[in-house]
Amino acid sequence: MSAVETTAPAAGAERARGFRNRWYRTPSFVAGLAIIGTLVVLGLLAPTIAPYNPIEQDLKSILKPPSQEHWLGTDQVGRDVLSRLIYAIRVDLKIGLLAVLFPFCIGTFLGCLAGYYGRWLDTVVMRLVDVVVAFPFLVLIIALVFVIGPGPRGIYIAITMVGWVSYARIVRGEILVAKRQEYVLAAQAAGFSDARIIARHILPNVITQAVVFAMSDIVLVIVAIVTLGYLGLGVQPPTADWGSMMAQGQDFITTRWEISTIPGLAVVLTGLGLSLIGDGLADLLRPE
Numbered sequence: 001m002s003a004v005e006t007t008a009p010a011a012g013a014e015r016a017r018g019f020r021n022r023w024y025r026t027p028s029f030v031a032g033l034a035i036i037g038t039l040v041v042l043g044l045l046a047p048t049i050a051p052y053n054p055i056e057q058d059l060k061s062i063l064k065p066p067s068q069e070h071w072l073g074t075d076q077v078g079r080d081v082l083s084r085l086i087y088a089i090r091v092d093l094k095i096g097l098l099a100v101l102f103p104f105c106i107g108t109f110l111g112c113l114a115g116y117y118g119r120w121l122d123t124v125v126m127r128l129v130d131v132v133v134a135f136p137f138l139v140l141i142i143a144l145v146f147v148i149g150p151g152p153r154g155i156y157i158a159i160t161m162v163g164w165v166s167y168a169r170i171v172r173g174e175i176l177v178a179k180r181q182e183y184v185l186a187a188q189a190a191g192f193s194d195a196r197i198i199a200r201h202i203l204p205n206v207i208t209q210a211v212v213f214a215m216s217d218i219v220l221v222i223v224a225i226v227t228l229g230y231l232g233l234g235v236q237p238p239t240a241d242w243g244s245m246m247a248q249g250q251d252f253i254t255t256r257w258e259i260s261t262i263p264g265l266a267v268v269l270t271g272l273g274l275s276l277i278g279d280g281l282a283d284l285l286r287p288e
Helices: 003-025 027-044 081-117 119-133 137-148 152-178 182-189 194-230 242-252 258-285
Strands: none
Touching (some): 003 258, 027 081, 081 152, 081 194, 081 258, 137 152, 182 194, 194 242, 194 258
8 A cells, every 4th residue: 555545544543543532531422322322222122112012002091191001191092102102213213314324425425526526517516505405494395295295205305305415515615625635636646546536535534524414414304304294294104203293192282291292302302312422523523
């Protein structure tokens, strides 16, 4: 491996060593990891720890208050609220993560091409970005899901069509700076291919900003998923989902407030955990 090849990954390797040595001393990162880790474990173990089938109805136990038998009571068709709350973790986190992964990959790819090559390619990508950002995020997501159809498929397509622009802008801006650095100029002078320069020299040094943004983006995506579920455009019944639980419980807010309030608190807790992870990553990956 040439000297040029070893120069580019040096900053990335230094950041990786710093991350390993400092992550457990970053309170926000540890707190966020604990919150999200707990939710992930609860979601994975849902079939084991949930006391009841989340879609099983018991018309003899409609709207029962919290008791020893049903810790959070039952809903309007006799389903156990706690079981549905636990199973909803799996649904919302899975859709949230996948719905961010797709635009992350597409936006990063287009941002790399636009930032590195520039000219007409940069113009085309940035005009597409301008068109998408001209509309409010949630309004555009709701409109697209309404056209495409409710359910996870519609959510993935709609969020991917809208969400890639943020990652493209971030990566493009970072590459515009990075491609003028000495290690990139040296790699070009050495005759390396563009794909090799982008993948091995530039991308490892610019991707961290996109990763940090992805943590906060997951929060926004989960809020969008819950909003769609609340409007009946998200995960379809009888699958448990925090948004649909909130919508179904609003008619009983004065008598059984926990049916809609506790799923709302779960959304807030998830957003808090992801935000703390994002803040911690920003501190850990920031150059010293």
